[in-house]
Amino acid sequence: MLAYSDNTACDRNNYVLDFEVCAGNTHDTTSFPSLYNRLITKYEDVENIVVDAGYKIPAIAKMIIETGKNPIMPYKRPMGKKGFIRKNPYDGYVYDEMYDCYICPENEILKYMTTNRDGYKEYKSDNSKCKDCLRLKECTLSKNHTKVITRHVWEEYMEQVEELRHTMGNKELYSLRSQTIERVFADAKEKHGLRYTHYRGGLFY
Known part of the structure; x- marks a missing residue:
């Protein structure tokens, strides 16, 4: 089990803008608000916030939209039992x-x-x-x-997220993750020995 979790934000050029280190049992959605608030304070001209599926919840969608940014989030398969009718505007509820x-x-x-x-x-x-x-x-x-x-x-914010997901250009923005933040994490693991923590103890800044 990992002792710590690192939430990191970078730009399209792979430059790390900020990060948040927390306990390994802390969900990403819990540590997101403080990281996000620091980011939009320092980088006010940012328009699009691209996050992975772990951050796709109504509270985060609401936070991003209400600060005037565009949340770019991936598709998540509907949850529920196979073969059952789901919430779906085409053939469901x-x-x-x-x-x-x-x-x-x-x-x-x-x-x-x-x-x-x-x-x-x-x-x-x-x-x-x-x-x-x-x-x-x-x-x-x-x-x-x-x-x-x-x-x-706050489901209406998730509906806005889905509309943005189908907006021209946003799919391409999300695909940049493999060239940006994923490479940041890869470098941290392979070049800086951060695949797992070697010691357990206090964090000092």
Whole structure:
């Protein structure tokens, strides 16, 4: 197990702009805010922030967008069981922004019920209609035949991220990671002995 984790930011020329060292059991999304705030303070003219999938969460998307920058994030496969209907505007559950509800492929409504402590809004189906649905087994394994869908309160920022991902030029920007930050990490591991920590103890600056 690694003792430390290093979050690093660089520009398109491979110059390291800033970094954040934290405990190895600290998730990248926890250490991101302090690193990001220092970056935008020192480099105000930066327009695009390219990050990997580990940073693709609503809180980070919201932070970047609200500071006037463009978050460039990769595609992540939808989570869920294979063969089940997913949240998908083409053939799955569709969100209706005006009425704040979801519509299932059979045109039934999943109404908003509550918001849980993790910041997710819960939408539930009418089990009296679901129990006789021919697609029930593709929808839920719930014993009471109720389908529950969750949506983060900041989900609209993730939708903006997806729009940006399909914007011309942004895919090319993300592909530069292999020539920039990935090379920074490769050099740190191969040339500076940072593949793993040799000692455990305090950090001194």
